[in-house]
Amino acid sequence: MGSPIKPPDKEDWWNVPVDRRESIWLGLSVVWAMILFGWMSVWTRVGDQNPIGETYRVSTDEFQEKVETYIDEADEVDGGIVPPDENVYIAGMTFQWRGLPVVLETGKTYKFRMSSYDIQHGFSIRPEEVLSQHTNLLVLPGYEWVIEMEFDEPGTYHVICNEFCGVGHSSMHGRIEVRDEVNV
Numbered sequence: 001m002g003s004p005i006k007p008p009d010k011e012d013w014w015n016v017p018v019d020r021r022e023s024i025w026l027g028l029s030v031v032w033a034m035i036l037f038g039w040m041s042v043w044t045r046v047g048d049q050n051p052i053g054e055t056y057r058v059s060t061d062e063f064q065e066k067v068e069t070y071i072d073e074a075d076e077v078d079g080g081i082v083p084p085d086e087n088v089y090i091a092g093m094t095f096q097w098r099g100l101p102v103v104l105e106t107g108k109t110y111k112f113r114m115s116s117y118d119i120q121h122g123f124s125i126r127p128e129e130v131l132s133q134h135t136n137l138l139v140l141p142g143y144e145w146v147i148e149m150e151f152d153e154p155g156t157y158h159v160i161c162n163e164f165c166g167v168g169h170s171s172m173h174g175r176i177e178v179r180d181e182v183n184v
């Protein structure tokens, strides 16, 4: 019994030059791949997806000291921290936000300085009236992220953790109270 697969007619069937059309398509793919490769570099310079603000390396101990000094120096209104200057320190930790609640003024630009004492946490701000409106940032241990923020509308803004961090994750809640006038 012979094999149902017939051998090719030509003996050196494997030794034929690549068809011109195949070469052209291969060439085009390589060119396109190089364009996309170069685009990565362009996109990190002009793309709007780039991270905002500035980041600094900071050890957990250093950051903890900064936060505690800030809280010591700050005034207090209705149980909330009133920052002494434009800096607002917030630290994520299992399972709370150190530095919250904070009382801020409408229309004033603050420098939010954020980090974590342990693992990564999701810093999510949601205005009480429209809880579906999020501003989401990731706080990481070892990095201090400085982001300028300004609140146009007075009101209560809830801060929750939206990066699962352990058993107490769902209880990680803080508040930002924004008022037209903060009287200490």
Ligand SMILES: [Cu+2]
Pocket (backbone or CB within 6 Å): 121, 122, 161, 162, 163, 164, 165, 166, 169, 170, 172
């Ligand atoms: Cu969490």
